[in-house]
Amino acid sequence: MLNTLQKEMNQFINRGLDRSLRLAVTGLSRSGKTAFITSLINQLLHINRVDNSHLPLFDPARNLRVLGVKRIAQLDLSIPRFEYERNLNELQQKPPHFPQSTRGVSETRLAIRYQRQSGLMSYLKETGTLYLDIFDYPGEWLLDLPLLALSYQQWSQELSQLFNDKRKNLAQPWLAKVAKLDLTALANEDVLAQIAQDYTDYLQACKERGLHFIQPGRFVLPAELEGAPALQFFPLLELTTEQWEQLKNNANSKSYFSVLVQRYEYYRHKIVKKFYQDYFANFDRQVILADCLTPLNHSRQAFDDMREGLTQLFKNFHYGKRHLLTRLFSPRIDKLMFIATKADHITSDQVPNLISLMRHLVQKGGSYVEFEGIETEYSAIASIRATQQVNVTQNGQKFKAIQGIRSSDLQQVTVFPGSVPMKVPNEAFWQTNKFEFDQFEPQPLEPGENIPHLRMDTVLQFLLGDKLD
Ligand SMILES: Nc1nc2c(ncn2[C@@H]2O[C@H](COP(=O)(O)OP(=O)(O)OP(=O)(O)O)[C@@H](O)[C@H]2O)c(=O)[nH]1
Ligand SMILES: [Mg+2]
Structure with missing residues (x-):
């Protein structure tokens, strides 16, 4: 009992x-x-x-x-x-x-x-x-998080500040089409879809070159939203403040400009915000x-x-x-x-x-x-540790090295990966140092x-x- x-x-x-x-x-x-x-x-x-x-x-x-x-x-x-x-x-x-x-x-x-x-x-x-x-x-x-705090104009302007020569080169086909677009004209869905595709191609090209700053992030990995109009917009990088004002005062809600704003807002509220509320809010x-x-x-x-x-x-x-x-x-x-x-x-x-x-x-x-x-x-x-650390003696001196199967040629190698900078490297550092941190197989x-x-x-x-x- x-x-x-x-x-x-x-x-x-x-x-x-x-x-x-x-x-x-x-x-x-x-x-x-x-x-x-x-x-x-x-x-x-x-x-x-x-x-x-x-x-x-x-x-x-x-x-x-x-x-x-x-x-x-x-x-x-x-x-x-x-x-x-x-x-x-x-x-x-x-x-x-x-x-x-x-x-x-x-x-x-x-x-x-x-x-x-x-x-x-x-x-x-x-x-x-x-x-x-x-x-x-x-x-x-994850990189869509900052969008929560940005209007369409603010987002476009932030991106235009990041738009360096390397990015500009990759973005040529997209930029050329945007330049020809009359933003006050009645929006054509197909045209928007095509230009958004060019913008997506540009983001993919950035990703392939190891660039991380890719917005909106869903464009390169849309999952179930593939082809949805919610993903068919893009930023406007080359407008002056006056042009922004003029466009915002243009009342036609069916113009390219208005549709871009609507889709951005939809994306921000219905997709990004929902994602954060569903997954990030209660951690x-x-x-x-x-x-x-x-x-x-x-x-x-x-x-x-x-x-x-x-x-x-x-x-x-x-x-x-x-x-x-x-x-x-x-x-x-x-x-x-x-x-x-x-x-x-x-x-x-x-x-x-x-x-x-x-x-x-x-x-x-x-x-x-x-x-x-x-x-x-x-x-x-x-x-998932892919390498072993080993001690190597060379010319009477002892070094630490790492050993593993290098991904590029699938060879077992012993390498000195060199030193990691303690701080964010400055210009001089980039000129004198070359990093080669090989990829390894598990x-x-x-x-x-x-x-x-x-x-x-x-x-x-x-x-x-x-x-x-
Ligand atoms: N050597 C080594 N490589 C690792 C380790 N963790 C991840 N990697 C490498 O980094 C790659 C990416 O790792 P993931 O875990 O897929 O990264 P993720 O953050 O989930 O990437 P996404 O899903 O694309 O956002 C792997 O395919 C490995 O090549 C590790 O502990 N050691
Ligand atoms: Mg992953």
Whole structure:
């Protein structure tokens, strides 16, 4: 009798102790979000499988307080399930492959059962369950966030400031058509569709050249909106302020100009805002991933472009609580982690530099204020470690080097990846330094083994440690 009562009481308490945590994994395209989520799930699922030595710095695993981790049915049944099995399967192929680029949203839910160690009732040895929700999406869509605060005119003017020679060259066919368009004439849907297609082609060309600043992001990855008129507009880059005023005063609601404004507003409110409300508004914690190494390879422009993309995102955090986007993002976020990904491309002695570079990218010009009331940390990791670090002796001197299968020629190579700049590089730096951070293929993964990683345990500790207390 007493036993039953005690059991019921325990169950009652346990239910009350269950917690949930929604994690936002944020990052520009190719920053490593899908790899990160895949690895995070994998590391958690491998707890207690052998000896937890894969997560030495994740206290709940080391102290054996995690009792079990399961993937369970997600809350929102209308969103596709995150393709964990497919991604894992890719990594277990011979030869293994990285997960594919993401084309739509997906979600996953994990239940982590743990032994409580603190709290009033801890003498009852109660267990708790932490439900962890994570969702994945194409990085391109993130760059639409700044649109929420911009009118059509403001958006066009911001883009025209970014419009350097490289972009201008790529945009020629589109620019030529816009130049011929009488914006006050009655809009023809087909003409708009064609010009929007030229604009989309231009954005694709930017993407192929490693440029990150691509707006609107849906144009290059439309998913179910492919061909929809909501995606058939474009910015007007070459208008003077007087021309803007004249066009705005032109009352014809069916003119090209008016239709462009209407479609932009539709896109902003119905697509971008909805996306953020549905997925970003209720997060508890956020990680922001950035690949700082690949853009260093491409060119100064690619690097600056990524920096601009990140700055555009971060500047929305800077104004405290009043700002619209901060309201959307931060009401419940209590922890934020900036993570430089793909740290297996460099030797371990360069990791502090990589973290420092990331910090400089985020804290542009030192004008950065700590996010109000949000615990913030910086880290560098490899979600899916593709290389091994080795020591090489050359002319009597010892060097650290990395070894792996280089993607460009599928050869096993040992390379000195060189040094990572501690700060955002200046002009002189670009002239004297050449970066070659090779891409590597993932290491073979046998069934049952956890995905090799670097410092995923520190990420888990920061994000989940206190929730599994
Ligand atoms: N060496 C190494 N490469 C990585 C790692 N994580 C990601 N990559 C590389 O980066 C590419 C992009 O990673 P994803 O995880 O697909 O990036 P994403 O942010 O999901 O990209 P989108 O879905 O296109 O927005 C991969 O295909 C790998 O080539 C890592 O930990 N180590
Ligand atoms: Mg992805």
